[in-house]
Amino acid sequence: MANSVSGDSVVDRVVRVIAAFPEGASSLQLSDLAVRAGLPLTTAHRLVRQLAAHGLLETGAGGTVRLGLRLWELVNRNSPTLALRQAAMPFMEDIQQVLNQNVNLAVLDGWEALFVERLSRRGSVANRAKVAGRMPVHVSSAGLALMAHQDMALQADYLAQFADPVGKATVDTMRGLLSETAHQGYAQLAGVVDPDTWGIAVPVIDGKKRAVAALGIVVPLQEMRLQALVPALQTAARGIARRLGRDEP
C-alpha cells in the first residue's frame, strides 16, 4: 500500500486510462474504466478527476467519463498526420469526384496500415466510421503498397513474423506478393470487409524512395478496371508527394 503496489508509473496509468476506451465507445462508466485500465477504483477516480480538470477527459452525470474536447483539439491541431492529410486532401477530393469511389489514405504503423483519412463515395452514407481504423498489412491493399516500398531490413523483419506458425511457404508467398507489388507500382486485393469489392492502393513515395503513405480506393467488383483506375491514383500520389516535399525538404 503505497506508491503503486503494481509497480507501474503514473504515466503508465494515465496512458491506460486514455487507452481504456473500447473502439467507438465514446463514454464509459468510471467503474468500467477502472477495470479496463486495471486500476483500483479510487486511483482511477483520482486520475480521471485530474485529467478532467485539464479538459483531457470530461465527466458526465453518474460518473460517466469520455475523452475531452480539449484533447481532441490538441491532437488534431498538432497531429503528425496533419501535414500529410492537408497535402493529400485536394487530390483525394479529385479522385472522389472523378472516379466516384471510396477513397482512403493510410500510413504504416507497426505491421498494420492505419487509415488517417477517408472520403466516402457519393451517396454511400457509410464508411466515415473507419477513420483511425487499422488493417494488417497482408490483408489490405494499402498495407501491401506501404510495405512493398520500405527498407529491405524492415521488410525482412516483417516477413520473419510469418516464419513461425506455417513455415517457409507463407513467407515466400508474402515475399512474392511484396516484390510483385513493388514492381507493379500498385497493390490490389480482394475486399476483406465486403467480398464484392476490390481494394487498389498506390504508394506515396518520398525523396528517399520510401512509402510514407498509401492512397487507395475501394471498387465494386463490376467496376474494376485497373487500366483506368491505377494511373489516376498514381498521378494523385505523385501530386501528394510533391506537396509534401515542398513543406519539409
Next chain:
Amino acid sequence: MANSVSGDSVVDRVVRVIAAFPEGASSLQLSDLAVRAGLPLTTAHRLVRQLAAHGLLETGAGGTVRLGLRLWELVNRNSPTLALRQAAMPFMEDIQQVLNQNVNLAVLDGWEALFVERLSRRGSVANRAKVAGRMPVHVSSAGLALMAHQDMALQADYLAQFADPVGKATVDTMRGLLSETAHQGYAQLAGVVDPDTWGIAVPVIDGKKRAVAALGIVVPLQEMRLQALVPALQTAARGIARRLGRDEP
C-alpha cells in the same frame, strides 16, 4: 528537491507536455518543449521517454518530439465529436456539392466555437488547416448560432463577460444580436479572416431545444444570397439533428 518542488502533480505535467506544442507545430526540440511546459529539462526528458514508450509521443533524431500516431488513433477512435461528425458528414457533403462553398461544423466550448469538421470549396486548396481551430463566439457566425440557442443561464454568464471593460452598451448590443439570431434561426456575420466573405451558420438543435452544433458556410460577398442559402443549411441541420437523435435518445 523532491517530488515536485513546484507543487504540481505528474498528471499536470503530462498534460502540459501534450499541450506544449504550439498550434500547427508538429514537432518540437526537447529543450523547447521543456521550456514551454515549464519543466526542468531532466523531468521533461523522462516524461517524454515514458510517453513515447506508449506511443503517445514519438521521438525523432536529435531529441525532436512529436505527438504519436497512437495518440491520434485513440482520440479519433473515441472522440466525443465522432458521432456528431459522422451524422453531419453526408449533409455537409451535400451542401458542399450543391452550394459549392466552404462548409464547416462547430461546437461550443467555453466562450468559443471549436470547429470540428470542414469541407473546402471545390478548387480552393486552402482551408482544411483550420479544423480544430477556435473563434470567439461574438466574431463568428457559428459562435452566435451556438450561443443564441443555449440555456438562459449560460447566456447570462456569457454576457457578463462583456460587462467589465466597456460597460452596458456592449452587453445590450450582444444581447440584441443573440436574440435576433435566435428569432431568425440563423446567424450571419462579416468575414473576420477575409473581409470579402460572409459567414452564415444555423444551429443543430437537440431534443431539449439546445444547440449541440452549428453548421456554417463561408460565402464570397458577391454570392451572398440568404434566401437561397439559409433554407438549404436549415434543412441539412434538421437532418443532422435527426440522425443524432436516433443514435443516442
Next chain:
DNA sequence: CCATCGCTTCCATTGAATGGTAGAACTTGT
C-alpha cells in the same frame, strides 16, 4: 424501508518521482 451498487472523500504509509550534477553526442566557429 432496507439493501445494493457505484461514486466520492479521507488520510496514514512509503516507494516512485524529482532534478542537480555530470557526462555523452552533436554542432558550430576559427
Next chain:
DNA sequence: ACAAGTTCTACCATTCAATGGAAGCGATGG
C-alpha cells in the same frame, strides 16, 4: 582539426506526492 558551445541522456540520494483501503454518501430498486 580543435575548441567552444549547445543539446540530449544517464545517474542517484532525497523526500513528498501518489497510493488505495475504509468509510461515507447518494441513487436506484425490490
